[in-house]
Amino acid sequence: MSLADLAIVGAGPVGLAAAYEARRLGLSAVLLEARRPAASLEGFPARMTFFSEARKIEVGGVPLAAVGAKPSREEALVYYRALAERLPFPVLTRARAVRVEGAFGAMRVVYEGSEGAGEVWARAVVVATGYFFNPRRLGVPGEELPFVQYGYRDALDHWLERVLVVGGSNSAVEAALDLLRAGARVTLVHRGEGVRSGVKYWLRPDFENRVREGAIEALYRHRVVAFEPGRALLQGPGGARTLAVDRAVVLIGYRADDAVLRASGVRFRGDAPELSEHYETSVPGLFVVGSAGYGSATGSVFIENGREHARVAVAEVARRLS
Numbered sequence: 001m002s003l004a005d006l007a008i009v010g011a012g013p014v015g016l017a018a019a020y021e022a023r024r025l026g027l028s029a030v031l032l033e034a035r036r037p038a039a040s041l042e043g044f045p046a047r048m049t050f051f052s053e054a055r056k057i058e059v060g061g062v063p064l065a066a067v068g069a070k071p072s073r074e075e076a077l078v079y080y081r082a083l084a085e086r087l088p089f090p091v092l093t094r095a096r097a098v099r100v101e102g103a104f105g106a107m108r109v110v111y112e113g114s115e116g117a118g119e120v121w122a123r124a125v126v127v128a129t130g131y132f133f134n135p136r137r138l139g140v141p142g143e144e145l146p147f148v149q150y151g152y153r154d155a156l157d158h159w160l161e162r163v164l165v166v167g168g169s170n171s172a173v174e175a176a177l178d179l180l181r182a183g184a185r186v187t188l189v190h191r192g193e194g195v196r197s198g199v200k201y202w203l204r205p206d207f208e209n210r211v212r213e214g215a216i217e218a219l220y221r222h223r224v225v226a227f228e229p230g231r232a233l234l235q236g237p238g239g240a241r242t243l244a245v246d247r248a249v250v251l252i253g254y255r256a257d258d259a260v261l262r263a264s265g266v267r268f269r270g271d272a273p274e275l276s277e278h279y280e281t282s283v284p285g286l287f288v289v290g291s292a293g294y295g296s297a298t299g300s301v302f303i304e305n306g307r308e309h310a311r312v313a314v315a316e317v318a319r320r321l322s
């Protein structure tokens with residue numbers, strides 16, 4: 001049995017930050033990734049530019065080369081995957097962690113891979129599974145219909161379509177504007193009095209002006225109660241309303257991917273795991289970094305502070321092993 005110092009579950013930006021910190025501290029490691037490194041970025045809007053400057057999402061002291069101050073989705077994908085290739089550790093792709101057994105010193109990570117079940121052994125485990133593949137759902141009848149999608153990829157697919165955007169945060173506002181400029185007819189539905197106060201300062205006036213001129217219809221204090229083929233059923237201050245739609249794009253946030261933590265017997269408080277100051281769970285030797293440790297409060301964790309979580313957790317592992 002080969003025993004690494006550290007097993008890292010998730011090879012997104014924060015998981016890679018943990019791997020590079022392990023390398024810096026002289027630890028051996030193995031990464032398990034359910035899809036491909038930084039796979040969550042594949043689902044970002046095609047022409048998305050990061051809110052953060054390149055230097056704030058860099059990992060391991062390796063510069064992120066970008067044409068502008070803020071990198072594009074494609075630039076970030078190329079960067080993170082190059083980082084994964086440069087690691088001196090094994091990176092197991094298409095290896096979905098199922099559970100963690102044991103405690104600090106001898107821990108077994110059971111995973112499902114393309115060729116069946118497998119396992120890796122390590123002295124400690126860091127989980128960095130993120131949230132992007134676990135969107136919040138409306139929980140209404142008809143949301144499984146083909147025209148309803150959770151997440152948003154490319155506005156050019158929706159030219160001349162009647163598109164309903166559900167949500168009131170950055171992603172919903174940005175999608176609405178992008179869809180409008182790609183030729184879609186856009187209606188945004190949000191249960192609040194207006195879009196959220198945290199919407200990016202350069203998006204809000206653009207969106208509000210488009211609503212004011214009638215290019216985008218905004219239905220505030222409305223919620224979707226059901227979908228039926230070709231239409232959405234809404235409830236608002238004036239009662240029930242039906243909208244004819246070709247596509248519904250639901251962007252109401254995400255929840256942390258905590259399946260492996262729950263299967264491993266981690267103690268939770270509400271919808272988030274209990275964590276120590278070093279991001280260690282109730283299972284000795286099992287750490288959680290980035291948004292994976294924050295339940296539904298994923299908006300408080302970004303690549304920038306997730307990198308810091310990774311640094312603190314890996315430093316604690318190295319301290320104990322020394």
